[in-house]
Every structure is written in C-alpha cells, then in structure tokens.
Amino acid sequence: xxxxxxxxxxxxxxxxxxxxxxxxxxxxxxxxxxxxxxxxxxxxxxxxxxxxxxxxxxxxxxxxxxxxxxxxxxxxxxxxxxxxxxxxxxxxxxxxxxxxxxxxxxxxxxxxxxxxxxxxxxxxxxxxxxxxxxxxxxxxxxxxxxxxxxxxxxxxxxxxxxxxxxxxxxxxxxxxxxxxxxxxxxxxxxxxxxxxxxxxxxxxxxxxxxxxxxxxxxxxxxxxxxxxxxxxxxxxxxxxxxxxxxxxxxxxxxxxxxxxxxxxxxxxxxxxxxxxxxxxxxxxxxxxxxxxxxxxxxxxxxxxxxxxxxxxxxxxxxxxxxxxxxxxxxxxxxxxxxxxxxxxxxxxxxxxxxxxxxxxxxxxxxxxxxxxxxxxxxxxxxxxxxxxxxxxxxxxxxxxxxxxxxxxxxxxxxxxxxxxxxxxxxxxxxxxxxxxxxxxxxxxxxxxxxxxxxxxxxxxxxxxxxxxxxxxxxxxxxxxxxxxxxxxxxxxxxxxxxxxxxxxxxxxxxxxxxxxxxxxxxxx
Numbered sequence: 001x002x003x004x005x006x007x008x009x010x011x012x013x014x015x016x017x018x019x020x021x022x023x024x025x026x027x028x029x030x031x032x033x034x035x036x037x038x039x040x041x042x043x044x045x046x047x048x049x050x051x052x053x054x055x056x057x058x059x060x061x062x063x064x065x066x067x068x069x070x071x072x073x074x075x076x077x078x079x080x081x082x083x084x085x086x087x088x089x090x091x092x093x094x095x096x097x098x099x100x101x102x103x104x105x106x107x108x109x110x111x112x113x114x115x116x117x118x119x120x121x122x123x124x125x126x127x128x129x130x131x132x133x134x135x136x137x138x139x140x141x142x143x144x145x146x147x148x149x150x151x152x153x154x155x156x157x158x159x160x161x162x163x164x165x166x167x168x169x170x171x172x173x174x175x176x177x178x179x180x181x182x183x184x185x186x187x188x189x190x191x192x193x194x195x196x197x198x199x200x201x202x203x204x205x206x207x208x209x210x211x212x213x214x215x216x217x218x219x220x221x222x223x224x225x226x227x228x229x230x231x232x233x234x235x236x237x238x239x240x241x242x243x244x245x246x247x248x249x250x251x252x253x254x255x256x257x258x259x260x261x262x263x264x265x266x267x268x269x270x271x272x273x274x275x276x277x278x279x280x281x282x283x284x285x286x287x288x289x290x291x292x293x294x295x296x297x298x299x300x301x302x303x304x305x306x307x308x309x310x311x312x313x314x315x316x317x318x319x320x321x322x323x324x325x326x327x328x329x330x331x332x333x334x335x336x337x338x339x340x341x342x343x344x345x346x347x348x349x350x351x352x353x354x355x356x357x358x359x360x361x362x363x364x365x366x367x368x369x370x371x372x373x374x375x376x377x378x379x380x381x382x383x384x385x386x387x388x389x390x391x392x393x394x395x396x397x398x399x400x401x402x403x404x405x406x407x408x409x410x411x412x413x414x415x416x417x418x419x420x421x422x423x424x425x426x427x428x429x430x431x432x433x434x435x436x437x438x439x440x441x442x443x444x445x446x447x448x449x450x451x452x453x454x455x456x457x458x459x460x461x462x463x464x465x466x467x468x469x470x471x472x473x474x475x476x477x478x479x480x481x482x483x484x485x486x487x488x489x490x491x492x493x494x495x496x497x498x499x500x501x502x503x504x505x506x507x508x509x510x511x512x513x514x515x516x517x518x519x520x521x522x523x524x
Contacts, residue, residue: 051077053130063143073421080138082374090376094168106236107185110163131163203291206278339397385481395433401458413493
C-alpha cells in the first residue's frame with residue numbers, strides 16, 4: 001500500500017518527544033475507509049489467522065490495550081495500521097518498500113499457494129499459507145511490547161519464523177528511542193535506531209543507506225538484523241560495497257586504502273542496504289524519490305536541493321535517509337511535510353510555475369487517496385497517564401487538519417470511530433473529510449483560505465485542550481487518568497466536529513457559487 005513516513009528523533013523535535021508519523025494511502029483506483037478503535041486485552045485474539053495469507057499464529061495470553069486505525073470493512077482483514085499501547089510504545093505499519101531481483105531470488109517472498117486438485121484424490125496438493133504482511137503486523141506485535149527495541153525483536157522473530165509476502169518498513173517508538181525496521185526478501189530484515197538529532201524520510205523505497213553489521217551482530221546499540229544476514233548476503237553476492245568504510249564517513253572523503261585500514265582496525269563492517277536490497281528504477285524517480293526530495297527541501301531548506309547542477313535533485317538516488325534539521329521540528333511541521341504537493345516548484349499540480357508538462361509529473365505526498373495520517377507523539381515531560389498522543393486526520397492531507405487524542409483510554413470518540421464502508425455521512429470525520437477535499441479541490445484557489453483557517457483553528461484549540469487535560473490528570477494514576485482523558489478526547493472531538501461542519505459549509509458554498517452553470521441574474 002502506498003504511504004509516506006517521517007520519523008523525528010527526540011533531540012530534533014520541539015519538545016523532546018519522539019515522533020513517528022505515516023500517511024496510509026489507498027492503491028490507485030480505490031479508497032479504503034478507515035476508523036479508530038481501542039483494542040482491550042479481552043478483545044485481542046489468542047489465535048490469529050490472516051485473511052490474505054491464511055497464516056495461523058498462536059499469540060501470548062497477556063496482551064496490552066492499544067489504539068488502532070483499522071479498515072472500516074473487515075472483509076479483507078484488520079489492517080490496524082497505527083497505534084500506541086498502554087506501555088506508551090507506538091508502532092506504525094507499514095510503509096510498502098521496493099526491492100530488486102537479486103534479493104527476491106535469494107530469499108523469495110512467502111506467498112499463499114492455493115490447493116490443487118481435490119483432497120483424497122491422486123495428485124492433490126494442500127494449501128500452503130503465506131507469511132505475515134501489513135494486514136497483520138500491528139495486531140501481532142503492538143500488544144506484546146514494552147519498548148521500541150522489543151518491537152523490533154518481536155517482529156524480527158516473526159519474520160524469521162513465518163516469512164512475509166511483501167517488502168515493508170515499520171516504525172517503533174517509546175519515550176527514548178525510535179527504531180526503523182525494513183524487511184529484506186521473504187525472511188530477512190534490518191533495523192536501525194534513528195539518531196536522536198535527526199529526522200528520517202521514507203517514500204515507499206527501501207531507505208536505510210548505512211548499516212554497521214559489526215554492531216548488529218554484537219552490541220546492537222544502533223543496528224539489528226536477522227541472525228544469518230551477513231552469511232546470506234555473502235552467499236548471494238548482495239553487498240555492492242566497493243571498499244569498507246567506517247560508520248558515518250563520507251563516501252569520497254578518504255582513499256580506499258585508508259577506509260579499508262580503519263574498518264579493519266575498528267571491527268566495523270559498513271555497507272549501504274539501499275544499494276544491496278533496494279531499487280533505483282525509472283518508476284522510483286517519478287513516484288518515490290521526489291517525495292523524499294520535497295520533504296528534505298522543507299525540513300532542511302538550505303541544503304542545495306534546487307541547485308540545477310547539484311546531486312540532490314528530485315530524481316537523485318543518493319538522498320540521505322536521515323538528516324539533522326535546520327531547526328527543531330513541530331507537530332505542524334510533520335503535518336505540513338506529509339501534505340506536500342511540491343509547493344513553490346514547477347511540479348505543483350495546483351501551482352502556476354512550470355508548464356503542463358511539469359505540473360503533476362511527480363507523485364505528491366498529499367494526494368487524493370490519502371486514507372489517514374497518524375502522528376504518534378510520546379512526550380517525556382507529560383504526566384505518566386497522558387504521555388502518549390495520537391494525532392489523527394482522515395482523507396486528503398492538503399484539506400484536513402490534525403486533532404490530538406490521548407492514547408491512554410478504553411474507547412475513542414464516535415466521530416472518529418463510526419466510519420461505515422460505502423455509507424457517506426457527515427456524522428463521520430472520515431466521510432466529512434472526503435467530501436471537503438473533493439469540493440475544495442474543484443475550486444482550489446478560492447477555498448485555500450477556508451482550509452488554512454480550519455487547520456489553524458483545529459490545531460490551536462487542540463493544543464489548548466491537551467494542556468488543559470494534562471493539568472487535570474497531573475496527580476492521577478494512569479488508571480484513574482484514563483476516564484478523565486476519555487472525557488478530554490470527547491471535548492477534542494466536539495471541537496473538531498464544529499470546525500469541520502463550519503468548513504464543509506464554507507467550502508460547499510464557495511464551490512457551488514462557482515459552478516460552471518452559474519448565472520448572475522436572479523429570478524424576478
């Protein structure tokens with residue numbers, strides 16, 4: 001499934017929070033209705049069967065409560081997508097990734113094989129289940145982990161045991177760390193800790209561009225991987241590194257001899273997973289890498305991204321996976337970044353720069369088929385009972401607004417939870433957001449002011465209501481805080497609904513006034 005992810009380390013964020021955020025996007029030609037739901041321990045399955053792959057897994061008997069964003073229609077599986085558990089550990093899954101023929105030949109994906117023939121007859125071959133995938137991962141992992149590292153280890157063990165039928169990237173965070181895991185072929189995986197002072201951009205491509213195998217097989221302080229990764233890479237000639245180099249060293253800063261000497265002396269073994277496991281296709285250069293470029297261009301604006309002769313353009317294969325921002329990043333920065341449509345460039349489909357041949361040539365981040373945006377913030381300074389916030393928006397990100405919700409609750413407001421597949425209703429935030437986007441897009445320039453006022457109102461009132469709730473629960477236990485925070489979430493949802501209804505009215509009026517069949521003379 002098409003998505004875009006941004007991760008913000010605690011020293012790169014405005015308030016010391018760890019922040020992981022992801023758009024979930026529908027495939028081309030369809031929209032997937034989404035809703036929110038809290039899964040209580042009693043409701044978590046003890047035996048799980050995947051709808052897509054039919055893999056069956058027994059689950060532990062001590063799950064934690066967690067929030068989720070499942071599909072409104074469960075006929076194709078749960079797709080829990082993003083959430084925070086009661087230990088204040090967050091997870092978002094998944095970012096679909098690209099790979100290459102060498103990797104998929106060396107470790108084929110584990111796909112469902114249907115039964116052939118009839119049972120009991122000669123030549124019958126029974127069904128072979130597939131591995132785990134995006135449909136399953138949050139349900140299988142988030143209820144059982146108490147740190148981001150534990151998330152990597154649990155998901156890694158499941159991948160090694162059951163395999164996967166697709167390439168994916170998965171983020172985990174707690175109050176101290178963010179980890180990013182990428183699947184490699186059917187059973188292999190790598191994971192890297194996000195540097196505390198950096199942000200990470202991920203646009204549907206395998207992204208990690210530097211990996212220390214010595215750390216991954218030793219201390220595991222910054223890197224982890226499947227147990228046999230190095231041997232498997234060697235057997236199938238997957239490492240494309242020309243010479244060894246030390247961690248963090250620029251590719252061209254030393255001679256080959258110096259790099260090899262230092263790598264041997266320090267015991268490091270650095271390689272580029274993007275070269276080994278990823279892709280650099282023509283499709284990437286219009287669908288994936290331009291999104292990373294646009295994120296970097298906003299978050300580190302003086303990085304030379306617009307230099308016509310530079311090596312960091314929208315189709316570059318060498319855009320950094322992580323980078324230190326030029327200033328600390330806010331929730332609003334994350335929202336704006338995950339709504340980008342190449343503003344200020346010749347590629348903006350709504351812009352006046354460029355030409356018909358450039359506007360819309362690259363796939364935007366803020367696209368018509370955004371399903372939702374979840375921004376998972378773990379705040380180190382907040383009261384223990386209200387540390388985790390799950391900021392949410394539905395529909396196309398250009399036209400929606402983020403609302404904060406407290407994760408330490410047993411239920412979530414109906415306005416964000418009552419989505420029904422195929423039944424459009426303004427009683428549901430998901431469908432109201434879809435309606436607003438379709439109407440506003442038709443008269444984009446005239447509706448922009450309405451959208452901006454809406455986003456400012458929801459964001460500012462959301463921050464104020466969060467601060468009020470923090471004060472209310474400051475001296476309460478986690479258990480006692482849950483009920484108070486559920487009330488705070490209802491206040492937030494009521495505010496959001498008022499602002500959304502107002503926006504829908506304004507956008508409907510503006511677009512209706514400018515329909516092509518408009519005529520200035522009134523009756524009489």
